[in-house]
Amino acid sequence: MQKFDVLIVGAGMVGLTLALALRKTSNLTIAIADTLPKSRLIDEPEVRVSAINVASQTIFENLDVWSTIAAQRTQAYQHMHIWDKAGIGKLDFSVSDLNDFPQNEHLGWIIENNVIRNALWDKAQADEGISFFTENKLANIAVGDSELFASFEMPLANENVTSAHVNSHISNSMQTPLIAKLAVGADGANSWLRKQMDMAMISRDYDHHAIVATVKCSQGHKNTAWQVFLPNGPLAFLPVFPKNNDTCSIVYSTSPEEAKRLTELSPTDFAKELTAASDGKLGTIELISNRFTYPLTMRLAQDFVKDRMVLIGDAAHTIHPLAGQGVNLGLLDAASLAQTLSVSTSSQSENDPNITDQKRLKAFARYRKSEAIEMITAMEAIKQTFSINQSGFTLLRGIGMSLLDNFKPAKKRLIEQALGLKSELPELAQQKLK
Ligand SMILES: Cc1cc2nc3c(=O)[nH]c(=O)nc-3n(C[C@H](O)[C@H](O)[C@H](O)COP(=O)(O)OP(=O)(O)OC[C@H]3O[C@@H](n4cnc5c(N)ncnc54)[C@H](O)[C@@H]3O)c2cc1C
Numbered sequence: 001m002q003k004f005d006v007l008i009v010g011a012g013m014v015g016l017t018l019a020l021a022l023r024k025t026s027n028l029t030i031a032i033a034d035t036l037p038k039s040r041l042i043d044e045p046e047v048r049v050s051a052i053n054v055a056s057q058t059i060f061e062n063l064d065v066w067s068t069i070a071a072q073r074t075q076a077y078q079h080m081h082i083w084d085k086a087g088i089g090k091l092d093f094s095v096s097d098l099n100d101f102p103q104n105e106h107l108g109w110i111i112e113n114n115v116i117r118n119a120l121w122d123k124a125q126a127d128e129g130i131s132f133f134t135e136n137k138l139a140n141i142a143v144g145d146s147e148l149f150a151s152f153e154m155p156l157a158n159e160n161v162t163s164a165h166v167n168s169h170i171s172n173s174m175q176t177p178l179i180a181k182l183a184v185g186a187d188g189a190n191s192w193l194r195k196q197m198d199m200a201m202i203s204r205d206y207d208h209h210a211i212v213a214t215v216k217c218s219q220g221h222k223n224t225a226w227q228v229f230l231p232n233g234p235l236a237f238l239p240v241f242p243k244n245n246d247t248c249s250i251v252y253s254t255s256p257e258e259a260k261r262l263t264e265l266s267p268t269d270f271a272k273e274l275t276a277a278s279d280g281k282l283g284t285i286e287l288i289s290n291r292f293t294y295p296l297t298m299r300l301a302q303d304f305v306k307d308r309m310v311l312i313g314d315a316a317h318t319i320h321p322l323a324g325q326g327v328n329l330g331l332l333d334a335a336s337l338a339q340t341l342s343v344s345t346s347s348q349s350e351n352d353p354n355i356t357d358q359k360r361l362k363a364f365a366r367y368r369k370s371e372a373i374e375m376i377t378a379m380e381a382i383k384q385t386f387s388i389n390q391s392g393f394t395l396l397r398g399i400g401m402s403l404l405d406n407f408k409p410a411k412k413r414l415i416e417q418a419l420g421l422k423s424e425l426p427e428l429a430q431q432k433l434k
Pocket of ligand 1: 009010011012013014015033034035036048050051052071137186187188189191192193210212251294312313314315321322324325326327328329330
C-alpha cells in the first residue's frame, strides 16, 4: 500500500498547480496521476495557448515557476482591440488604463499550454513530496471511513519503462492500490473522478465550435490581443511566439456548420476568409499550422465537494473561451483549495491533518462555485449580446460600446476583471506575497 495525504487525478495545468501550491503551503504528501506523460515541447509554436492574467501570473511567481515559464516562450500584450463586425462598436484597452496598478506593465500573457504544463511538471518532479503515476488509468476508487483507496488498470509494459526512465519519483508499481485521505479531480471536462462521485452536472451546448490554429499576419500583431465579433461568433488573434512579432494563435468560435465549412477550405482560402473577417487590421493572414476544432459546452458540477472528493478546474466547470478565462478560473480553484487545506493542517497535529473537514471544504466549494457562476453568466451575456444581428440592435450595441470605451470607471472595472484583480483572492494570487 502506498499512502499519501492527497491524490490529485489529472496533471494538467490546474492539477500540477494544486500539487505545488499544497507543497508551498503545507507538508502534505501528494500523489498525482495522469493518463498522459509530460508534454513534449516542439520548436514551432503550439496551437493550444492560454491568455494568462495577472492573478495567474502571480500564482506562478509565488510557486517559483514563473521564471521558468518566462525563460521559455511567453508573449506579453499591452493592448486589446475588440470590435463589432456588424456595427460601429469598438473597445480599446491599454496598459496605460491601469494607473492604479503601476506595477503591471502588461495586460496579460499569451502562453502555449505545454510551456506552462512543462514548467509546473519539472518543478513538481523535483519535489520529494510529490509522486507521479503516469500513463495509466485509475480503474476505481473506494471511499472508506477515514481514507480512500484507488487502484489502477494493469500498466502497459513499455509505458512504465518510459515513466521509470524519466524520474525515480515516478512510481511504476501501479498494481499496488493508493491510499489517500482526500482525492481531487483536476482531470478536465470529462472528469473520471466526477463520474466516480456520481456528481450531477448542469451543461449547455454553446452551439459553437472553436477552430484553433497558428497564423502569420503581414502587418504584425503590435503586442495586441484582437477580437472581432462576427455574426456567428467571436474570432480572436492572440500574439504568440516572441521570436517574431507577426505570429498569432487564432480562436475562431462559430456555428458547428460554419466550423465544418471553414476547416474544409484549403489553407489559402481559409486564410483569405480570416483576412476579410479581421477587416485587414493585421494585414494579410497566412495559415501556418493545422486547424483543430473543439465543440464548446458550458458545464457546472452541482457541487464541487462530496465526502473525501473535490473537483477543481475544468472538472468542476467549463466556460466559453471568448474572454480567455477558463484556466485562470481553475488556477484560482487550485490556490484557494491549497489555502483551505493548509488552514486545516495548521489547526491539527502534523501527523493527523484533518484535511477533510466538511465545513471548510463546503466553504471552499461555495466560494469557487459562486465565482464560476459569475463567469458563466458574464460569458453568456457577452455571447447573447453579440448574437443579435438586427440593424436597430447593432446600432444600439455600437453606441453602448462607444459609451463604455469613453467611460473610464466602467472601463477600468472591466480591465480589472479581465486581469483577475479582485479584492478577494486566495493568498497565492495576491501580488507581492513572498
Ligand atoms: C479553444 C479553447 C481556447 C481556450 N483559451 C483559453 C484562454 O485563452 N485562457 C484561459 O484561461 N482558458 C482558455 N481555455 C480553457 C482552458 O484550456 C481550460 O480551462 C484548461 O485547459 C483546463 O485545465 P485543467 O488542468 O482543469 O484541465 P485539462 O487541461 O483538461 O487537464 C486535465 C488533465 O487530466 C488528465 N486526465 C484526463 N482524464 C484522466 C483520468 N481518467 N485519469 C488521470 N488523468 C486524466 C489529462 O491527461 C490532462 O493532463 C480555452 C479552452 C478552449 C477549448
